[in-house]
Amino acid sequence: MDLDRRRLLSLAALGGTTTLLSACGGGENKGEGPLAGEKSQDSSAERPGTDVNDVVALNAALDLEHQAVAAYTAAMKTLTGDNLLVARQFRDHEREHAATLSAAIKRIGGKPNGPRGSYSFPKLNDEKAVLAFASRLENTTIAAYIDAIPRLNNPNVRSAAATILATEAEHLAVLNSALGRRAAPAAFVTGEEQAS
Numbered sequence: 001m002d003l004d005r006r007r008l009l010s011l012a013a014l015g016g017t018t019t020l021l022s023a024c025g026g027g028e029n030k031g032e033g034p035l036a037g038e039k040s041q042d043s044s045a046e047r048p049g050t051d052v053n054d055v056v057a058l059n060a061a062l063d064l065e066h067q068a069v070a071a072y073t074a075a076m077k078t079l080t081g082d083n084l085l086v087a088r089q090f091r092d093h094e095r096e097h098a099a100t101l102s103a104a105i106k107r108i109g110g111k112p113n114g115p116r117g118s119y120s121f122p123k124l125n126d127e128k129a130v131l132a133f134a135s136r137l138e139n140t141t142i143a144a145y146i147d148a149i150p151r152l153n154n155p156n157v158r159s160a161a162a163t164i165l166a167t168e169a170e171h172l173a174v175l176n177s178a179l180g181r182r183a184a185p186a187a188f189v190t191g192e193e194q195a196s
Contacts, residue, residue: 053151060144061141065097065101067119068138070115071133071137090134101160135193140191141191
């Protein structure tokens with residue numbers, strides 16, 4: 001983990017993630033230098049269609065959102081009661097995230113990835129296994145957003161990604177509770193499994 005990410009994580013508490021990250025600079029990386037693989041930051045506005053790095057990062061996030069939609073759809077075959085209602089709601093959130101990311105990719109001149117024809121999920125026979133898998137999936141998605149947000153050049157795109165990250169963290173808290181874990185086991189959401 002590099003110093004810039006540690007600094008970001010030390011500042012981004014679950015409740016303040018959206019505000020903090022959406023306030024990050026007007027198109028300029030405020031860190032102490034470029035992140036690995038990042039193009040140089042220029043505070044002047046870029047023409048639509050030139051921001052290849054943002055398109056790549058957003059399509060990677062979009063792929064995870066498509067996978068989450070498929071996972072929650074599959075989970076609804078096993079879940080019952082409140083867990084079923086939550087899975088349906090989370091699936092709908094993931095669909096909205098995918099639509100938002102697709103629109104953002106198009107606005108900056110890219111082509112959004114579509115969902116794959118099928119996804120390979122492990123065989124999950126009971127509610128606890130399904131909820132644990134969903135928790136791992138949310139952690140993976142959170143880690144991807146934490147990694148991508150500081151690399152994004154467009155401030156509007158960073159803001160949208162930060163908002164989605166906050167929602168994914170909320171999903172994780174609900175899943176932790178459903179699994180009998182502490183909803184917020186640590187002060188910071190990192191995308192890594194936390195001890196309960």
